[in-house]
Every structure is written in structure tokens, then in C-alpha cells.
Amino acid sequence: MTDGGSTLSVAVVCSSNQNRSMEAHSFLSKRGYNVRSFGTGSQVKLPGATLDKPNIYDFNTTYDEMYRDLMRKDPELYTQNGILHMLDRNRRIKPMPERFQACKEKFNVIITCEERVYDQVIEDFETREKEDMQPAHIINIDIQDNHEEATIGAFLISDLATMLFESDDLDNDIDEILQDFEPRARRPILHTVCFY
Structure with missing residues (x-):
């Protein structure tokens, strides 16, 4: 990996900060990227x-508490x-899911895992007060919310991150990089x- 991987920061965002964003977070952090993950949902x-009775938690609930609740x-x-395997992985990465809307940190690249989440991230930017006009590239790759797709998605996100972070001028090169990446994905x- 180039030096760029350590200087640029990336956020991976799905709805609940459980499956897709955490799989990619795990993958990217093992490769030395400066990465954080988030969810955009309200819960x-x-x-x-059963399908009509999901387990619903507050974003302040730790992965460990969810794990113990489902074990019970x-x-x-x-x-x-x-789900237990996923929560076990998650709690080894960070204590609890985080909401993107509550994060004040700035990222160079924000990768979302579904169009609805992409829209929510953009909406959040529109409501924030602009500070220094630092650009953030928001990129969506549709990844179904199941374990197999989350793994495939993590590989795709890692490939894309490598391409982005090897660029000397991301703002200038990004359209070309994404054009190269799309047929591969x-x-x-x-x-x-x-802008922040």
C-alpha cells in the first residue's frame, strides 16, 4: 500500500453499523487504512x-450487550x-455501533452500501453548518444485507480504496477511477x- 492509505481517512456506512459496514471496517483496518464505520438508521x-419481529436496539447499546441479549x-x-458470529467480530473492532449523523470527524472518502444510506449521508451534509469547505467524496456501492454479500462488498470496497488512495490528486482523478472500477464491480x- 502507498503512503496515501495512512493520510486519507475513509468511513464505511450502512444502515445499522452491523454487517456490511463492519465487514468492510474489519477488512480495511487489517490493511492499515484509517477507517471508521457507521450506520444512518434511527435504531x-x-x-x-420472524421477519416481522426484528431485534431493535438503541445506537448506545454495545455489541456485547446485543450478543448477550440474543444468547439469552x-x-x-x-x-x-x-448473527452471534457477526456480533462477536464487531465487538472485537469497537464497543458499539455509531450513527453517522452524530460524528463530527471529517473523512476524505465516505463509502455507503445502499442508495437509501447514500441519500441519508448527503442529506446530513446538507443540514450541517459548513466549516472549511473540505471536500468529502461520497460513493455508493449497492451491497445486499447478508453475510455473503457483505464479504464480497468488503473486497470491492477494499479494491476501490486501494485505487483511490494510490491517486496523487484524488479530487482530479476520482471520476476516472470510478469509471475503471464500475465494470469490475x-x-x-x-x-x-x-463539503464540511
């Missing part, structure tokens, strides 16, 4: 025993569907620039 939702409820179900890529 953290995890699958429940149905350890077999949540082991089988991979085999999914549409959205991109916009917002």
Missing part, C-alpha cells in the same frame, strides 16, 4: 425469530443465522462531492 435492527433469547437460532456506482 439498530437485527433479524429476529435463542442461542441456537442466532448461531445458525450467523459489476454494479452501478454513485458518486457526489459534499
Whole structure:
């Protein structure tokens, strides 16, 4: 990896800061990137025993508390569907899910995992007071919210981060980089620039 990986900062954002953003966070941090992850939802939702009864938590609930709660409820179900394994990974990365809207840190690149989340990130930028007009590149790669897709998504996000961070002039090169990346990703890529 080039020196760029350590100077640029990246945020990965999904809805609940559980699956897709955390898989990518894990992947990128192992490769030495300056990375954080977030969710944009109002609450953290995890699958429940039935589709209409998800487990809902506040963003202040730690991954460890969620893990223990699901172990109490149905350890077999949540082991089988991979949720306990996911929470175990998450709690080794950071204490609890974080909401993007509550973060004051600035990022060079913000990668979202679905269009709705991309829209929420842009909306958040529009409501913030502008400080120094530092640009943030917001990029969306659609990743379905399941374990297999989260792993594929983490590889794609890592590939994209490598391409972005090797650039000497990201603001100038980004459109070309994304044009090269899109056919490799085999999914549409959205991109916009917002300012802090």
C-alpha cells in the first residue's frame, strides 16, 4: 500500500453499523487504512425469530450487550443465522455501533452500501453548518444485507480504496477511477462531492 492509505481517512456506512459496514471496517483496518464505520438508521435492527419481529436496539447499546441479549433469547437460532458470529467480530473492532449523523470527524472518502444510506449521508451534509469547505467524496456501492454479500462488498470496497488512495490528486482523478472500477464491480456506482 502507498503512503496515501495512512493520510486519507475513509468511513464505511450502512444502515445499522452491523454487517456490511463492519465487514468492510474489519477488512480495511487489517490493511492499515484509517477507517471508521457507521450506520444512518434511527435504531439498530437485527433479524429476529420472524421477519416481522426484528431485534431493535438503541445506537448506545454495545455489541456485547446485543450478543448477550440474543444468547439469552435463542442461542441456537442466532448461531445458525450467523448473527452471534457477526456480533462477536464487531465487538472485537469497537464497543458499539455509531450513527453517522452524530460524528463530527471529517473523512476524505465516505463509502455507503445502499442508495437509501447514500441519500441519508448527503442529506446530513446538507443540514450541517459548513466549516472549511473540505471536500468529502461520497460513493455508493449497492451491497445486499447478508453475510455473503457483505464479504464480497468488503473486497470491492477494499479494491476501490486501494485505487483511490494510490491517486496523487484524488479530487482530479476520482471520476476516472470510478469509471475503471464500475465494470469490475459489476454494479452501478454513485458518486457526489459534499463539503464540511
